[in-house]
Amino acid sequence: MDRGSEKRYYVTKPTLPPLDKFTRLLEDIWNTKILTNNGKYHQDLERQLCKYLGVSHCSLFANGTLALTVALQALRITGEVITTPFSFVATAHALYWNGITPVFCDIDEETLNVDAQRIESLITPKTTAILPVHVYGHPCDVESIAHISDIYGLKVIYDAAHAFGVKKNGESILRHGDLSVLSFHATKVFNTAEGGAIIALDEKLKQRIDFLKNFGFADEVTVVAPGINAKMNEIQAALGLLQLIDFNDGNERRKKVANCYTSLLERAEGIRVFSEGESVEHNYSYYPILIDSNKLGMSRDALYERLKEFNIFTRRYFYPLISSFPAYRGLPSAAFDNLPVANRIANQVLCLPIYSDLEVSDVEFIVDTIFKIVGV
Ligand SMILES: Cc1ncc(COP(=O)(O)O)c(C=O)c1O
Structure with missing residues (x-):
């Protein structure tokens, strides 16, 4: 199966x-x-x-x-x-x-x-x-x-x-x-x-x-x-x-998950990962990646939908931008031209599964599935 x-x-x-x-x-x-x-x-x-x-x-x-x-x-x-x-x-x-x-x-x-x-x-x-x-x-x-x-x-x-x-x-x-x-x-x-x-x-x-x-x-x-x-x-x-x-223990385990994603994804064409500077002790609460659809040959949204077929439910945090919701989109500061970076990133970002009991083999499966979908 x-x-x-x-x-x-x-x-x-x-x-x-x-x-x-x-x-x-x-x-x-x-x-x-x-x-x-x-x-x-x-x-x-x-x-x-x-x-x-x-x-x-x-x-x-x-x-x-x-x-x-x-x-x-x-x-x-x-x-x-x-x-x-x-x-x-x-x-x-x-x-x-x-x-x-x-x-x-x-x-x-x-x-x-x-x-x-x-x-x-x-x-x-x-x-x-x-x-x-x-x-x-x-x-x-x-x-x-x-x-x-x-x-x-x-x-x-x-x-x-x-x-x-x-x-x-x-x-x-x-x-x-x-x-x-x-x-x-x-x-x-x-x-x-x-x-x-x-x-x-x-x-x-x-x-x-x-x-x-x-x-x-x-x-x-x-x-x-x-x-x-x-x-x-x-x-x-x-x-x-x-x-x-149990917080410290969970943090250590999420750190392993994050490091595993990074080692598997950091050289992938069209996928950007984030790393903390040495001065930061992180909590590994999210694992965001940015999709460059031209280089990857697939849009962020297409990848997000395809991953669901493999029971991998990523999230597009934070898409849509807050400034695009009805309560806020009429504000002058919400204009598209004022927020070029935020608008671009909101269309590129995908948060991958991360939690303390995710195993290295799960991370490998998720990354392999991404590679399989995009054909590398
Ligand atoms: C950035 C941010 N601010 C505020 C909140 C609101 O927190 P709560 O859900 O506990 O009300 C959340 C999450 O839920 C959040 O992610």
Whole structure:
């Protein structure tokens, strides 16, 4: 039988702890009957994440989108915010839900992140912040972005949904900007089924974030702001504590998968792979490749469709660009001519399956299948 018809390869597969360990924590939650509202698992996960990530303040959230929305509220961001069109749509939606206009900036050819050299030309009197994304966990040009934000007095919120555990020059990438936002969605390398967090550099800001995520309550009778309910519950937090124990092990295994893809694909004509500089400790959350259809003799979309016949379900992250969706395509910054690199990359990118229990033999099968389809 054709091997492709036996096994299904999705772009990712959630990591889960041993069920009996989770059951023990659930039994405790059932006994205490404390299900949410800053319970002991919530407090413990915030502490453990600070320790693991090397950051001083962490506020847990029900999901990453609410965390982004609250991060913008916490810093009182208004007017226009410069961001990338090459991201998951939640990045721009968080701006929209705050009544903020996204201003799309083209991306850098090498990192696929916002092109820091183009930010300055997009600043207007209404600009209050920059919302870059560390796409696929590849660090943004944090130094240039800090330089621009210092000169123009702009806040910086990093959408770090893909960047759990990523370090640059030995330091967490989450220590840059005013705030960084994580997602713990099931598809992320560290997951709590649904979940997220805001990483803050100072205690007062964490306090404001904690008020905002709990309806604005500062104490039992004081509501200091029109907050929202965005709290992570105890079941999610307990799962997170167990996930953290195995994170390093999973990372090592994904690293092997990524290295295997790179060694098999780096010399392939018409396929571009990405490699981190030596200064970056990566989390191997995605394995994007870029297809040059002229050299490969096949378009990205054709390859994506053909791979499905072999049960290999890749994803075209991030196609279509956010700037092409109905809510955003009328914005001046969404014009095709303003975003030449992002538009080209969105038509070339394909994310291959990567997760911790993918074997080297699976990677070989996936790459062999690609070569078979394109006829090399
Ligand atoms: C870049 C980016 N930002 C924000 C989000 C939203 O996170 P969540 O799904 O946890 O709401 C995601 C992913 O889901 C994402 O990939």
